[in-house]
Amino acid sequence: MTPERKARIEQVAAGRHPDLTVFLERVHKAHNVAAILRTCDAVGVLEAHAVPPTGGIPPLNHTAQGAQRWVKLHRHHDAGEGLRSLKAKGFSLYAAHFSDQAVDFRQPDYTQPTAIVMGTEKFGVSEEALAECDGEIVIPMAGMTQSLNVSVATALILYEAQRQRQAAGMYKPHSLEEEPWKSLAESWIRR
Amino acid sequence: MTPERKARIEQVAAGRHPDLTVFLERVHKAHNVAAILRTCDAVGVLEAHAVPPTGGIPPLNHTAQGAQRWVKLHRHHDAGEGLRSLKAKGFSLYAAHFSDQAVDFRQPDYTQPTAIVMGTEKFGVSEEALAECDGEIVIPMAGMTQSLNVSVATALILYEAQRQRQAAGMYKPHSLEEEPWKSLAESWIRR
Ligand SMILES: C[S@@+](CC[C@H](N)C(=O)[O-])C[C@H]1O[C@@H](n2cnc3c(N)ncnc32)[C@H](O)[C@@H]1O
Numbered sequence: 001m002t003p004e005r006k007a008r009i010e011q012v013a014a015g016r017h018p019d020l021t022v023f024l025e026r027v028h029k030a031h032n033v034a035a036i037l038r039t040c041d042a043v044g045v046l047e048a049h050a051v052p053p054t055g056g057i058p059p060l061n062h063t064a065q066g067a068q069r070w071v072k073l074h075r076h077h078d079a080g081e082g083l084r085s086l087k088a089k090g091f092s093l094y095a096a097h098f099s100d101q102a103v104d105f106r107q108p109d110y111t112q113p114t115a116i117v118m119g120t121e122k123f124g125v126s127e128e129a130l131a132e133c134d135g136e137i138v139i140p141m142a143g144m145t146q147s148l149n150v151s152v153a154t155a156l157i158l159y160e161a162q163r164q165r166q167a168a169g170m171y172k173p174h175s176l177e178e179e180p181w182k183s184l185a186e187s188w189i190r191r
Numbered sequence: 192m193t194p195e196r197k198a199r200i201e202q203v204a205a206g207r208h209p210d211l212t213v214f215l216e217r218v219h220k221a222h223n224v225a226a227i228l229r230t231c232d233a234v235g236v237l238e239a240h241a242v243p244p245t246g247g248i249p250p251l252n253h254t255a256q257g258a259q260r261w262v263k264l265h266r267h268h269d270a271g272e273g274l275r276s277l278k279a280k281g282f283s284l285y286a287a288h289f290s291d292q293a294v295d296f297r298q299p300d301y302t303q304p305t306a307i308v309m310g311t312e313k314f315g316v317s318e319e320a321l322a323e324c325d326g327e328i329v330i331p332m333a334g335m336t337q338s339l340n341v342s343v344a345t346a347l348i349l350y351e352a353q354r355q356r357q358a359a360g361m362y363k364p365h366s367l368e369e370e371p372w373k374s375l376a377e378s379w380i381r382r
């Protein structure tokens with residue numbers, strides 16, 4: 001490993017946000033999961049979460065640009081259980097979901113510990129998952145189509161979080177003497 | 192056609208923005224073009240532009256959710272020529288492109304007539320196209336991967352334009368007595 005590569009890895013590890021994540025409920029197209037992991041990597045998500053669709057998450061090819069190596073994907077068997085475990089860790093859960101209660105996606109305070117819950121391409125977020133969420137958010141649409149692509153919707157919300165966190169000075173690097181950044185940098189350098 | 196459907200169509204037509212567009216340079220994956228057209232529809236782009244990849248734009252399936260019916264896609268043979276024709280109509284051209292001159296994508300004033308130039312999945316925006324552009328914009332990335340998915344990047348820029356235009360009161364409906372909204376509503380209702 002070149003010194004430049006090591007420095008780059010350490011810099012990225014030190015910039016990870018353990019308190020910003022996505023929870024994908026049965027998103028099943030490989031290119032969508034790939035695009036979402038690239039976006040997670042780009043905004044500094046430490047770990048992503050998913051309930052895999054029936055048959056599992058399809059193999060990610062080069063379109064993920066290796067993002068799956070830099071963003072750990074936690075798999076959950078059950079949406080309710082997975083979401084409750086995040087809530088127990090202090091995350092606010094926002095479902096990206098069309099409903100009468102949904103607020104504009106730019107409204108929540110994403111500088112707090114936040115998990116964004118995204119639904120399947122076909123059926124959206126399940127009732128079971130909605131029941132665990134603290135709020136619902138919607139991206140305004142002024143056209144004839146019903147919804148945005150799921151990787152597009154995820155990115156719009158994550159980059160709104162990025163904007164707020166940037167403004168709040170939350171992209172300053174963490175100390176690599178501290179956890180979880182210490183272990184993360186070590187494991188990335190070791191492999 | 193039900194009265195509700197007619198009203199919906201007229202409302203969407205009256206909200207179209209003739210002065211906001213994208214120019215896709217040889218984007219070749221159907222799912223990316225589909226996702227981009229859905230986003231264009233959602234933010235009210237009247238017409239999109241593309242230089243098709245070799246072999247043409249692949250057929251769009253249901254993942255486009257019919258967006259291709261609501262957002263006309265102009266095809267150009269040549270990027271330089273196509274971009275010059277937009278410039279002649281008063282558009283500022285911004286290339287989404289990594290370079291030393293690129294500014295943050297939230298910096299330009301997108302309330303002015305704007306075309307966003309997006310590059311191919313593999314090679315980005317061509318030198319030929321860059322030479323026609325008024326500026327380069329970049330979406331900040333704090334991870335290990337090199338770029339975002341092209342439909343994700345397009346959406347982030349278009350929704351920044353949406354945010355600015357919303358704040359500027361530019362989503363008020365236009366009069367259906369005026370062009371191009373008049374012809375648009377008529378042709379949508381007729382078909
Ligand atoms: C293709 S959409 C699914 C649409 C599904 N037919 C429904 O009605 O919920 C996939 C997921 O993307 C997200 N999504 C898409 N467009 C959105 C928008 N405008 N606002 C919020 N979330 C959106 C939601 O999480 C949704 O579950």
Ligand SMILES: C[S@@+](CC[C@H](N)C(=O)[O-])C[C@H]1O[C@@H](n2cnc3c(N)ncnc32)[C@H](O)[C@@H]1O
Binds near residue numbers: 287288309315338
């Ligand atoms: C997958 S990228 C192509 C990357 C290509 N290897 C390059 O180096 O330009 C496809 C297109 O998405 C857009 N894009 C992706 N990530 C971007 C970012 N962070 N900022 C600006 N544009 C981006 C650009 O228009 C780019 O040409």
